[in-house]
Amino acid sequence: MSALPERKEQDLFYVWIVASVSGFNSEIVTYPLDLVKTRLQVQGETAKSGKEALGEGPQRGFVQTTVGVVREEGFFKLWKGMSAAWLRQFLYSGVRIVSYKYIKNKLIAVNPPEKGSQFPIWKSAMCGATAGGFAQWIASPADLVKVQLMMEGKRQMMGLPPRVNGIMDAFIKTWNSGGVRALWKAQLTVSCCSG
Template sequence: MSPRVVSAGAIAGLVSRFIVAPLDVVKIRLQLQPYSLSDPLAPLREAPAYRGTVHTIKHILKHEGLTGLWKGNVPAELMYVCYSAAQFTAYRSTTVFLQTAVPQHRRLPDSAETFLAGAVSGAAATSVTYPLDLLRTRFAAQGRHRVYSSLRGALWDIKRDEGFRGFFRGLGPALAQIIPFMGIFFASYEGLRLQLSDLHLPWGSDDATAGIMASVMAKTAVFPLDLVRKRIQVQGPTRSKYVYNDIPVYTSAGRAIRVIFQTEGLRGLYKGLPISLIKAAPASAITLWTYERSLRLLMSFDEDKDDKGAL
């Protein structure tokens, strides 16, 4: 793969991540809200009662300023770059292994190979970059009172107070998302693609439409595990210092789902889902727009170098 393509992809990802970061902070705040808004005591609690995306943004701007919408963006940017690199490497290595190490007569169907390679690469990338994901969540969960003075300070404090395992709180539900997500996505995509091909959609992109619909279905199905992961990530000695200082202690992902369902209802397991689905569209558009222009700019630099070298 051309270095220009890799560089343009990295630039596009970083720019896109920066622009949609406020939506990610809003999603995390909504996910961490540990009580139902129908609770009559909700407005009386010390912690804010976020009532949707717009209300959450207004509250953060009023009490934490504009920079509050970008809390956790540094570890999030680092996570994006590292995740992409790890995922690409693991996907390629797994695909090559399945194609060369397995005898031809025992080879899996192409769809099964793609599914397996995707699941393995997703699990590997998630595991490698998980500490950055945890740091992103903890910084986004900070309100007006800072829990960590800096990224470096957070690394030191977590290592000192929680040990190495502290960086991997919630890794279980994070990995548990991957296989069902991949399975639901590919099964939905294949089924929808065949059905949509007979409809002759006016915009003509059956594959893209099927991909978007399959992604929405898969994300919705595994979203409770994402919410549980966020809740577990802020456990530990600093639990009482975040915006929500009364998040229950969860001993496992299964218990967390039961407790949330009992105390917050079914809707409680899907807090932040709408904004999670909404941010996917602008993120993709910004990524593609930035990628094309970054690649064009990098290619123009190379052409200038060639012209100067020829003189």
């Protein structure tokens, strides 16, 4: 198997795609844990939807919540909202890696390093923190929509009508409810549970 051309390893688009695909693969494995974690966080919320509260009901632990989702909603509902998680990975992983490389190579390391020298750890940490923060800000709307989609199974189980029907519907309804600022709303659990 021949090695990739040297220039491809430095191509930011190529790096973005590789980072995103890696994120997609890890998301498939970890997403059920994320869904259960979100359900546990919302379990005690008092946000109301009409006369029903999505936080009402039996208080369950991790195992009971996982088993409950499988029994009450179906095994594949552990991956409900995966499209938004993949969008978040595409934005977060790609932007984070590309931003890090750009900040490191274009803004911080203005002068080429001497042969054999290493990039200082404090500069690397500064690049990483900046790139990670920027990437999370960019990916935040996808996180919001992901939580909304994760909670749809619980709403349906309670006999409530669906709040959103897919990723595009969730983005449109969020935008219509408060414009661009609503996409960066900090109160995710209140937002996903309100009618």
